[in-house]
Amino acid sequence: MADSPNPSSGDLPAGSGGSPEKPVLADRRVAALAGAGAGARYKAMSPARLPISREPCLTIPAGFSPGALLDSPVLLNNFKVEPSPTTGTLSMAAIINKSTHLDILPSPRDRSAGSGHEDEDSRDFEFKPHLSCQPAGPAVNDPNHHDTSMQNHTSSSSNLMTENKSLYSQESIHQTANISSVPNQPVAIVGPSDNMPADVGTSEMNQMNSSENAAQETQTENIAEKSAEDGYNWRKYGQKHVKGSENPRSYYKCTHPNCEVKKLLERSLDGQITEVVYKGIHNHPKPQPNRRLSAGAVPSSQGEERYDGAAPVEDKPSNIYPNLCNQVHSAGMIEPVPGPASDDDGDGGGGRPYPGDDANEDDDLDSKRSTPLLYARKMESAGIDAALMGKPNREPRVVVQTVSEVDILDDGYRWRKYGQKVVKGNPNPRNFNPAWKTPETEVMAKKQ
DNA sequence: TTCCTTTGACCCGAT
DNA sequence: CATCGGGTCAAAGGA
Numbered sequence: 458m459a460d461s462p463n464p465s466s467g468d469l470p471a472g473s474g475g476s477p478e479k480p481v482l483a484d485r486r487v488a489a490l491a492g493a494g495a496g497a498r499y500k501a502m503s504p505a506r507l508p509i510s511r512e513p514c515l516t517i518p519a520g521f522s523p524g525a526l527l528d529s530p531v532l533l534n535n536f537k538v539e540p541s542p543t544t545g546t547l548s549m550a551a552i553i554n555k556s557t558h559l560d561i562l563p564s565p566r567d568r569s570a571g572s573g574h575e576d577e578d579s580r581d582f583e584f585k586p587h588l589s590c591q592p593a594g595p596a597v598n599d600p601n602h603h604d605t606s607m608q609n610h611t612s613s614s615s616n617l618m619t620e621n622k623s624l625y626s627q628e629s630i631h632q633t634a635n636i637s638s639v640p641n642q643p644v645a646i647v648g649p650s651d652n653m654p655a656d657v658g659t660s661e662m663n664q665m666n667s668s669e670n671a672a673q674e675t676q677t678e679n680i681a682e683k684s685a686e687d688g689y690n691w692r693k694y695g696q697k698h699v700k701g702s703e704n705p706r707s708y709y710k711c712t713h714p715n716c717e718v719k720k721l722l723e724r725s726l727d728g729q730i731t732e733v734v735y736k737g738i739h740n741h742p743k744p745q746p747n748r749r750l751s752a753g754a755v756p757s758s759q760g761e762e763r764y765d766g767a768a769p770v771e772d773k774p775s776n777i778y779p780n781l782c783n784q785v786h787s788a789g790m791i792e793p794v795p796g797p798a799s800d801d802d803g804d805g806g807g808g809r810p811y812p813g814d815d816a817n818e819d820d821d822l823d824s825k826r827s828t829p830l831l832y833a834r835k836m837e838s839a840g841i842d843a844a845l846m847g848k849p850n851r852e853p854r855v856v857v858q859t860v861s862e863v864d865i866l867d868d869g870y871r872w873r874k875y876g877q878k879v880v881k882g883n884p885n886p887r888n889f890n891p892a893w894k895t896p897e898t899e900v901m902a903k904k905q
Numbered sequence: 906t907t908c909c910t911t912t913g914a915c916c917c918g919a920t
Numbered sequence: 921c922a923t924c925g926g927g928t929c930a931a932a933g934g935a
Binding site for chain 1: 924926927930
Binding site: 694 | 909
């Protein structure tokens with residue numbers, strides 16, 4: 458239900474229970490929602506996102522755990538800083554304005570705003586997968602990466618701002634305020650860490666993988682753990698056998714009250730995670746282990762989320778597949794501020810979409826299409842993974858789907874184009890970036 | 906007793 | 921319009 462968008466379910470809560478077909482169900486749902494107390498919120502949130510159906514997807518290649526990405530310097534860099542209007546490095550004010558705009562009018566206009574032209578610099582893009590398995594919190598803060606960019610609060614804040622802008626389209630403004638208030642938290646950001654554009658992931662990451670695999674292996678367990686626990690709490694709401702795959706697919710929802718992030722997890726028969734797909738971005742900070750309320754402390758209702766503890770669901774996997782180095786986890790999450798603050802946020806921003814993958818965006822960002830894309834990516838990555846497959850650890854593919862094109866278009870990152878190709882079935886040329894591709898490039902391509 | 910997972914059924918979009 | 925298939929719901933069972 459979190460996905461309120463669901464037309465049928467979404468409406469129901471309204472109270473009418475009007476669905477002729479399943480009055481009972483409707484009532485139940487309503488009741489459930491009411492009981493949870495979250496229902497209302499969900500309801501509120503979703504509508505906002507509904508309009509934009511496109512969901513870009515980010516695929517993170519197997520060797521990476523999104524969580525790792527979060528920790529990785531790259532993220533920091535990314536956000537950070539490149540002086541450009543797009544990135545927001547230019548100035549806080551600018552950023553703020555921009556973000557404001559976005560919030561208010563996430564529209565094509567924004568796209569144009571982000572010039573997205575700074576193709577050349579790739580320096581920041583060195584992606585170093587630093588798969589540390591540290592807990593997200595600290596990792597994120599890792600000062601190391603700030604290399605060039607991170608200059609400090611300013612930068613961090615700017616990052617935050619940027620992030621916000623893209624992540625929380627609607628909530629925004631006040632959210633921004635919150636975030637900025639906590640300068641220290643680097644933005645973990647990103648959900649996008651998750652945000653990693655999938656594409657990137659695929660190619661680059663794999664490379665990295667291979668080269669760094671050895672080293673990483675030592676950390677495998679940690680990673681696995683991490684991935685197992687991406688720090689977010691998930692509730693399994695379904696499982697299904699998907700045609701074409703012998704692996705059952707499990708559906709999880711983030712238990713955080715206003716968070717609509719969903720996760721699809723596919724496991725091979727042997728229990729290894731073969732694929733993880735995240736939809737949406739967390740609109741709340743990753744629950745801190747420390748803060749974990751004791752079990753009893755959990756908020757209330759069942760339906761609700763407990764955001765603190767580790768999610769049981771996740772835990773299982775970790776235990777089960779210790780080897781997976783890359784299990785994945787990270788969905789798109791934004792970790793704006795670890796503070797308590799966010800939680801509610803109320804905003805509903807709901808998972809804001811993140812810049813996802815590119816490819817899709819092209820023309821149509823239909824949400825529908827997004828699905829196909831996911832699969833496509835899957836295939837794609839699968840090919841890549843093949844090489845890795847031989848290894849003991851299979852690396853699961855991670856796909857992050859975001860929902861709004863706005864985010865995609867203006868993700869605040871700078872991209873360097875390294876290729877262009879006509880994709881079959883798609884009139885628009887596809888651009889490639891060594892690191893992650895940005896929608897902007899796509900846009901540019903179109904313009905061309 | 907409460908909460909979580911399982912699982913069959915339902916919904917709905919795609920073909 | 922019918923069928924297929926993915927995603928979601930929610931009752932039932934288990935811990």
